[in-house]
Amino acid sequence: MRKIEHIGIAVKNLEKSNELFAKLFNTKHYKIEEVASEGVKTSFFKVGPNKIELLEATKTESPIAKFLEKKGEGVHHIAFAVNDITSEMQRLKNEGFILLNEKPKRGADNKLVAFLHPKSSNGVLIELCQEIE
């Protein structure tokens, strides 16, 4: 893994949270993107070299809706940039981690993504992401 790519935060109301986090970071979000297949709408903030992703559910079966129901708003995942997502998924599988998807899928921000089940990583949902060339 190369570095933390971003931290994802689940929110109930993206519009309100965009205002809140704009005050916190003293900068506006630079993009909003909906990933219909995942039932999420996301916004991204740059804070120095770091990125924060806010996630709002767009349907009740969305993983974000389920997370909000169970845990409420808060840190949802930590995403790590990898050079080769397929080989990294295989490596982690061999190490005993549980993958939530067998193949990389298309995520927000022009990335291929895969998730590790939080029960195999001390309760932390881990996202792997590789930039699409």
Ligand code: ZN
């Ligand atoms: Zn993410």
